[in-house]
Amino acid sequence: MKIPDKVKVGGLEYRVVTTDILKKGESYAGEIDYMGCEIRLKPHESKQSQYQTFLHELCHALYVHCGYYDHDEREIESLSQALAMVIRDNPGLLGGGGDANPTCGKGIGISDEDLQYLMNRVAGAYKNYINLAGDIDAAKTS
Ligand SMILES: [Zn+2]
Numbered sequence: 001m002k003i004p005d006k007v008k009v010g011g012l013e014y015r016v017v018t019t020d021i022l023k024k025g026e027s028y029a030g031e032i033d034y035m036g037c038e039i040r041l042k043p044h045e046s047k048q049s050q051y052q053t054f055l056h057e058l059c060h061a062l063y064v065h066c067g068y069y070d071h072d073e074r075e076i077e078s079l080s081q082a083l084a085m086v087i088r089d090n091p092g093l094l095g096g097g098g099d100a101n102p103t104c105g106k107g108i109g110i111s112d113e114d115l116q117y118l119m120n121r122v123a124g125a126y127k128n129y130i131n132l133a134g135d136i137d138a139a140k141t142s
Contacts, residue, residue, distance in 0.1 A: 001088075003016060003041070007115070009058070009064075012061075015039070019041075020042065020043060034064060058115075058119060059076045059119065066124070
């Protein structure tokens with residue numbers, strides 16, 4: 001899966017740049033700047049790790065788009081991992097399908113719009129699941 005130069009989330013278009021300089025510091029692989037509409041990725045990582053980091057930062061953008069501002073990093077990470085898995089394991093699921101995929105070699109080629117649609121769907125479903133799980137936990141204890 002190719003990392004796009006830009007990705008639109010709702011009305012915002014985030015530039016995706018590769019840079020060594022992250023405001024968050026040396027130990028991070030990437031970051032998202034909501035005000036500057038920029039997703040920054042460290043260059044030294046493997047293409048696969050970079051793509052995973054891209055999905056992670058994109059999940060942050062989706063959460064903000066959906067009105068969730070308090071992000072649990074573990075939740076974002078598990079969502080982005082699950083999304084990468086679904087994209088990898090279902091070549092052609094979102095249309096496109098014919099393009100070579102340098103990341104995993106499984107022939108996935110999807111448009112930014114399709115990716116955005118999937119991210120929104122997955123984020124919504126995941127959030128509903130978490131809310132439901134919370135309700136069940138609350139029901140058990142009360
Ligand atoms: Zn994060």
